[in-house]
Amino acid sequence: MTVQQNINPTLATKSEVVMSARHVAKHYGPIKALKGVNFDIHRGQVTTLFGENGAGKSTLMKILSGIIAPTSGEILLDGEPVHFHGANHALAHGVSIIHQELALAPNLNVRDNIFMGREIRTARGIDFAEEERVTRALMKELEEDLDPLTPVEELRLGQQQIVEIARALQAKSRILIMDEPTSALSASEVEVLFKVINDLTAKGVSIVYISHHLEEALEITDHAVVLRDGEMTAWAPRAEIDLEWIVRNMVGENFDLGSPPDSKMGNPALSIENLCVPDTSGHGLVVNHLNLSVRAGEVVCIYGLMGAGRTEMMECAAGRVAAQSGAIKLHGQDISHLSIAQRINAGLVLVPEDRQRDGLVQTMTVGQNLSLASIAAFTRGLFTSRKDERRVIDDSIREVTVKTDGGGAMIGSLSGGNQQKVVIGKMLATRPDVILLDEPSRGIDIGAKAEVFKLLAKTAETRGLAVVYSTSEVSECLSIAHRIIVMNRGRIAAEFDHTVTKEQIMAASGEAVHH
Amino acid sequence: MADITNSKPAAGGMDLNIGKILLEGRAFFALVAIIIVFSFMSPVYFSVNNFLIMSSHVAIFGLLAVGMLVVILNGGIDLSVGSTLGLSGVVAGFLMQGVELPSAGVILYPPVWAVVVLTILLGAFVGAINGVLIAFFRVPAFVATLGMLYVARGVALLMTNGLTYNNLGGVEALGNTGFDWLGFNRIAGVPIGVIVLALVALAVGLVLVRTAFGRWLYASGGNERAAELSGVPTRGVKISVYVLSGVCAAIAGLVLSSQLTSAGPTAGTTYELTAIAAVVIGGAALTGGRGNVRGTMLGAFVIGFLSDGLVIIGVSAYWQTVFTGAVIVLAVLLNSLQYGRAGR
Numbered sequence: 097m098t099v100q101q102n103i104n105p106t107l108a109t110k111s112e113v114v115m116s117a118r119h120v121a122k123h124y125g126p127i128k129a130l131k132g133v134n135f136d137i138h139r140g141q142v143t144t145l146f147g148e149n150g151a152g153k154s155t156l157m158k159i160l161s162g163i164i165a166p167t168s169g170e171i172l173l174d175g176e177p178v179h180f181h182g183a184n185h186a187l188a189h190g191v192s193i194i195h196q197e198l199a200l201a202p203n204l205n206v207r208d209n210i211f212m213g214r215e216i217r218t219a220r221g222i223d224f225a226e227e228e229r230v231t232r233a234l235m236k237e238l239e240e241d242l243d244p245l246t247p248v249e250e251l252r253l254g255q256q257q258i259v260e261i262a263r264a265l266q267a268k269s270r271i272l273i274m275d276e277p278t279s280a281l282s283a284s285e286v287e288v289l290f291k292v293i294n295d296l297t298a299k300g301v302s303i304v305y306i307s308h309h310l311e312e313a314l315e316i317t318d319h320a321v322v323l324r325d326g327e328m329t330a331w332a333p334r335a336e337i338d339l340e341w342i343v344r345n346m347v348g349e350n351f352d353l354g355s356p357p358d359s360k361m362g363n364p365a366l367s368i369e370n371l372c373v374p375d376t377s378g379h380g381l382v383v384n385h386l387n388l389s390v391r392a393g394e395v396v397c398i399y400g401l402m403g404a405g406r407t408e409m410m411e412c413a414a415g416r417v418a419a420q421s422g423a424i425k426l427h428g429q430d431i432s433h434l435s436i437a438q439r440i441n442a443g444l445v446l447v448p449e450d451r452q453r454d455g456l457v458q459t460m461t462v463g464q465n466l467s468l469a470s471i472a473a474f475t476r477g478l479f480t481s482r483k484d485e486r487r488v489i490d491d492s493i494r495e496v497t498v499k500t501d502g503g504g505a506m507i508g509s510l511s512g513g514n515q516q517k518v519v520i521g522k523m524l525a526t527r528p529d530v531i532l533l534d535e536p537s538r539g540i541d542i543g544a545k546a547e548v549f550k551l552l553a554k555t556a557e558t559r560g561l562a563v564v565y566s567t568s569e570v571s572e573c574l575s576i577a578h579r580i581i582v583m584n585r586g587r588i589a590a591e592f593d594h595t596v597t598k599e600q601i602m603a604a605s606g607e608a609v610h611h
Numbered sequence: 612m613a614d615i616t617n618s619k620p621a622a623g624g625m626d627l628n629i630g631k632i633l634l635e636g637r638a639f640f641a642l643v644a645i646i647i648v649f650s651f652m653s654p655v656y657f658s659v660n661n662f663l664i665m666s667s668h669v670a671i672f673g674l675l676a677v678g679m680l681v682v683i684l685n686g687g688i689d690l691s692v693g694s695t696l697g698l699s700g701v702v703a704g705f706l707m708q709g710v711e712l713p714s715a716g717v718i719l720y721p722p723v724w725a726v727v728v729l730t731i732l733l734g735a736f737v738g739a740i741n742g743v744l745i746a747f748f749r750v751p752a753f754v755a756t757l758g759m760l761y762v763a764r765g766v767a768l769l770m771t772n773g774l775t776y777n778n779l780g781g782v783e784a785l786g787n788t789g790f791d792w793l794g795f796n797r798i799a800g801v802p803i804g805v806i807v808l809a810l811v812a813l814a815v816g817l818v819l820v821r822t823a824f825g826r827w828l829y830a831s832g833g834n835e836r837a838a839e840l841s842g843v844p845t846r847g848v849k850i851s852v853y854v855l856s857g858v859c860a861a862i863a864g865l866v867l868s869s870q871l872t873s874a875g876p877t878a879g880t881t882y883e884l885t886a887i888a889a890v891v892i893g894g895a896a897l898t899g900g901r902g903n904v905r906g907t908m909l910g911a912f913v914i915g916f917l918s919d920g921l922v923i924i925g926v927s928a929y930w931q932t933v934f935t936g937a938v939i940v941l942a943v944l945l946n947s948l949q950y951g952r953a954g955r
Contacts, residue, residue, distance in 0.1 A: 128730040277614030416840065437842035446840060454840055459833035468830050469841040479821040522841060 738857025
């Protein structure tokens with residue numbers, strides 16, 4: 097048994113510790129994902145794990161929720177060591193996890209999802225009436241007016257998350273682990289979620305929270321634990337910390353997302369005129385008579401909440417979705433009727449928001465992903481030229497500084513930040529005039545973020561590239577952008593130059609400032 | 612760049628490397644093992660002549676499998692190839708018997724090369740219907756090609772009224788002899804069917820590895836959305852793969868009816884399953900994006916040499932079915948082992 101030692105005094109606060117990790121380490125072969133982590137979860141409080149990608153947060157979560165077993169160290173539950181044999185065993189001890197990708201069956205209704213795998217069984221089959229009664233009680237408790245018989249696929253993402261939480265509550269969970277629960281929620285849904293979290297903690301449920309949205313997480317947390325490279329670098333109660341403290345401990349050094357490049361502004365490269373894009377129902381508009389002009393060499397940031405129409409505007413400009421009306425002009429030429437491939441040839445490219453789903457081909461190597469959009473550049477007659485492809489790949493790797501050994505490795509072996517650089521490098525290899533990037537910093541760590549922004553700024557300055565990127569983090573607006581455009585409900589709500597303050601941007605976006 | 616299957620650097624020592632080599636070359640080692648085992652069990656198995664005979668059996672499945680590989684790389688499936696093979700044979704037979712034009716009152720006897728071209732065009736047409744249904748009308752590939760399986764077989768039965776066209780030899784006076792050349796003749800001792808397979812396999816292999824189309828195919832099979840956003844004409848690729856598969860099936864139909872010098876409407880029944888099995892044994896992933904011609908060829912030879920070997924040593928046909936099934940399941944098991952590891 098491991099001897100408990102060197103426990104930091106700040107861990108021993110007055111509130112009761114329900115679960116703790118002692119010297120927990122996890123090795124995958126030679127790779128040390130976790131190198132001995134200690135921390136406590138307090139009853140009725142929120143503990144947030146901060147850390148870059150690959151810092152070990154997910155590994156730690158999986159160990160706490162019984163999905164994987166630690167290589168060494170132990171987990172104490174109410175002071176007693178426990179060894180979980182799988183997630184169900186952890187659940188039986190009151191520990192449940194809500195994954196980033198929700199684990200619901202969309203074709204089943206709310207009631208059946210809540211009781212999935214734990215149906216109330218009687219001699220005559222499932223007791224649906226009792227299940228429905230319990231579901232209604234849970235929904236009342238969570239103050240979410242959902243009919244237990246509604247299919248989950250008809251619910252908004254935020255409501256689906258409530259169903260997941262209800263499922264955990266039904267299992268009498270005392271400890272709820274939430275992995276990036278707000279990444280796909282709108283601001284109002286985040287507020288609902290935070291209210292639910294507050295209610296839960298008031299009832300004595302302990303929450304372990306992971307988020308890339310640092311500002312958001314700070315609003316709700318009671319304790320912060322920071323991981324870096326598999327080690328815990330800092331821990332402190334909320335009262336003693338601020339944003340800067342977290343970032344400093346996450347990164348280990350000062351970071352800078354850059355400043356607007358000193359580029360020579362040219363003629364308008366991209367002009368969007370009176371663009372309207374219908375929403376999925378076909379009744380409303382997600383992009384509503386939008387006008388935007390971007391000059392060569394200019395960097396424009398589009399800030400907006402989920403559902404503001406940023407993604408749709410970009411996908412429409414790139415040719416992924418059809419516009420209802422309006423024009424998209426590249427160097428004054430209307431390109432609205434062109435296909436995606438033709439727009440790429442014309443010089444307009446899109447780096448999509450979801451790089452796993454829309455950006456990368458997982459079955460191909462780093463090099464093949466990098467060269468995918470510019471195959472024509474190394475095709476000689478009928479056949480591709482290996483030598484020329486090699487050059488395209490090597491140039492790209494150098495330009496976007498991907499950490500890889502020549503591009504022969506599978507794309508999945510790269511870290512998130514390097515994968516993102518590959519997606520950007522793939523589009524830059526087509527020598528575009530305009531690059532649209534939808535949330536280029538999503539899911540990559542702060543060091544990689546800074547590198548991506550520096551790369552974009554440099555390309556805008558040296559190549560005269562027009563850069564348009566969207567973000568939902570205010571701090572990223574105030575980096576390399578010459579101009580910041582705030583979108584709200586499909587329209588441009590405000591336009592600022594780079595001297596604007598965070599508060600002005602947030603006010604213009606219609607974002608309710610939490611408390 | 613050529614090998615799309617998997618190229619992760621090995622993390623361990625010598626033992627792991629041997630395991631890795633065995634895993635990645637499994638179809639090859641399986642083929643070697645089959646040849647060794649049957650050579651010990653039967654004196655006639657290990658001879659050049661037997662290998663050539665077995666190879667000409669493999670040629671039919673091999674041609675179908677090459678077409679199927681292209682479809683599977685795209686993440687689709689083509690269940691209609693067996694029926695397309697049958698229909699192609701019947702149409703070739705029909706053309707060889709002479710086409711009567713009632714209005715002109717003449718019977719046309721197209722020369723053999725025209726029969727071959729028309730039959731291949733028919734295969735392309737059948738594939739194009741599949742492709743358009745799948746790419747433009749978003750019918751699931753499984754359903755569209757299942758429908759085509761029935762329709763093509765039905766048309767073949769209608770055309771012949773359920774009978775078989777015998778005597779495809781042609782008549783010298785009509786200038787349409789030579790149809791049996793494909794099935795019977797040999798060049799330097801190698802049956803023409805095997806040479807056709809080799810040429811088709813080489814051509815498709817080259818297309819996959821060295822052309823833009825090949826890269827588009829691997830990309831759209833691996834992630835269609837990402838490929839589309841990178842400017843890959845994914846719909847065109849999708850239609851092309853089914854056309855290619857239809858063409859391969861038509862060529863296989865020609866070779867088979869030439870080997871038999873007869874064309875029956877039920878020829879090629881369930882061959883689509885054998886073709887899928889060959890592709891899977893060759894290491895391709897049914898989810899698309901992974902696989903190559905070399906593997907598929909090995910897969911086709913594993914199946915062909917195994918079933919012929921069982922016939923030669925006198926094992927009952929029922930047992931052959933059991934063995935083939937076991938080999939397929941084992942192959943898929945190993946596939947998931949390989950790709951499961953690559954996923955980490």
